[in-house]
Amino acid sequence: MDERKGWSWRLAGLLSPAAFWLGIFFMLPLMLILVYSFGRSGVYGDITITFDPSNYLRVFDPLYLEIIGRSLAIAGLTTLFCFALGYPLAYFITFKGGRWKLALLLMVMIPFWTSLLVRAYAWVVILGGNGIANRSLQFLGITSEPLNLIFTPQAVMMGMVYSYLPFMILPLYASLEKFDSRLKEAAQDLGASRWHTFWKVTFPLSLPGVIAGSILVFIPSAGEFVIPDLLGGSRTVMTGNLIQQQFLNARDWAFGSALAVMLGVLMLGAILLYIRKVGTDKLEGV
């Protein structure tokens, strides 16, 4: 009994820094946002704390619903592209990387060494009218005039995939790395084609990585607001931009909070649904 109690004290001791950190810097602000979301913003930004659900009703304005829907679609598309690009790459690094494995992984991570803003701004320079991309195209005689590469929806998509790709590759690598290659041999010994082996053995076993990667890409991209501004010329409004505007321009923290809460709830729902559909069912089937 005593011993168990000792353990729990020790455990509490170990957990308390994290609990303290999350409590102060995560739970408290989250609670504040929840309280604000039911408040009422004055014209000059002051907030009256009440229990007024009208901020949530305003979210159902078709304009805002469209923006939220668009954000989720863009985030979904980003996740899909990241998966399509990331899976083969993670597969290659794991199984064919050999002694280059570490170097290859490092190359995936190197962009993280500088800030997202600087990297996004680098794309503005690369894709600009006088940028490297356009000059190369013209030098090679492929185009005669500068193309509009930057400040387009395509540039936003590219920037999102570029920024979040490592979040997909790393969990995929982690889960493929644990894969026991003898299972592959066994499948092939039993007559499965390589294609069959992949779909019936390798892929299902890498699903935890797929799920983790998708979530890590989907969540931040749905709330993204820097990339649409920098690479899209602010012509696409995403939920992140909308929330930012409420806090900084409209002086409407209450509505901004309600939007943030709604986005959080929506994402949580989407992720639970996703884990249910793709996750546990398949995992149980394995």
Add this chain to the structure above:
Amino acid sequence: MAKRISRGRFLKTMGAGAVAGSTFSILSCSVSTSPQSSGDGGGNGGGGNGGGGNSLNLYNWSDYVAEETLPGFEEETGIRVTQDFYASNEELLARLQSGAAGYDVIVPSDYMVAIMQKSGVLQELDFEQIPNFENVGEEFRGLSYDPENNFSVPYQWGTTGLLYNRAEIGEITSWDAIFDPEFEGRIAMIDDVRETLGAALMSLGYSINSTDEAELEEAQSLLVEQKPLLRGYFDSTEITPLVENGDILIGHVFSGDGMTPTMDNEDLAYIIPEPGATRWTDNMCIPNGAANVEGAHQFINYILAAGPGAALTNYTYYGTPNEAALPDIDEELTDIPEYDPPDEVFDRLQVIEDVGEATRMYERIFTEVKSS
């Protein structure tokens, strides 16, 4: 309302302040401009060191002091200035309201002075300590947003107009050019609700401060129609290089950003479009909670002296309210008619005022335009 920020400075600022896309990193970039002190990396939620008579925290628009301004002030007073930057009046207000303390001098624009005074974040100035106020021109005193100059002293002023490639499209005189399908994809507007919606309102002949729903709706549909013609909505400082390198032909910019490139490129010109354009005034104010109130007054007084005032304008290319500085303004600047517009132009300039409740309507319209 100046958003002068050079590319090099932009990257430096972003690099210092940014932590991999975290929400507020873009909003809180802090760079120390005083040669001796080192940058504090940004995001510290307020001015750096608390009290102390020999340091001053200036919260300003980027690239809005001359190179010699802060060193000159330090030499004269021994007070070392640390500078933080914001990108919009609204951001400045949000930071002050969220409790950021320790800033000694801030530089809000006209309508924001009125808003800030109403929300009680400013303290009254002591003019005993600002003898150089006598240098402020008559037409820059007692402006509508602070009729008694209780809270604010003018810093710089300017207009918002169009920078365009005259060599390619010929002379233009009015806002019509930014709605002309001929320039599809070669137009950029300022990413600021009051300026861009204001441009639409003024081009329709309405007040920039209209709260009339029908007028605002008309302006909205004009902007929705315009959107396919746009390259995008940017900060004024980002638009200037786009015009310079030929990416776009017409850019909506603040006057300093508009006149600077015309100095060494004859093809480019800045105009104050018809029928009306924005005239704005940025002001020095002292927020509540300032740690060095005396130093703040000294700084305001320093800026209003002849030499420092002229240095400021010769660097930013924005107008000075400081009459003592006028003789020292560079001639190449005073030669540009748009720098100091003649009366008939001056008379059609409009000043942005706080629209109160209608702020939300403005925001919603701009959101609707941008997501159309």
